[in-house]
Amino acid sequence: MKFEKIRDLREDNDKTQTELADYLHIKQTTYSKYELGKINIPIEAFIKLADYYNVTVDYLIGRESKKK
Structure with a gap:
């Protein structure tokens, strides 16, 4: 599954x-x-990215369209 929202953000x-x-302590x-x-x-990592961008995990994975 491609996660376009993390790239877009x-x-x-x-x-x-x-x-x-x-930030995620990865390569x-x-x-x-x-x-x-x-x-x-x-x-x-999803949780850390959601916190970083101040969005929900559901937004990152495409389950909701609004950032917050």
Whole structure:
């Protein structure tokens, strides 16, 4: 499953994959694979990203259309 919202939020906030990878304590290549849907994103990472962007996890996974 591809998670376009995490890429869109990153780009909208002028962040790089490296910055988000550092925040999540992972490699940039791993973060890239998250965005492309090549590997599953651990729930802990979803929660951290939702907190970082001040959105819900449901928004990140596409279950709701409003950020908050």
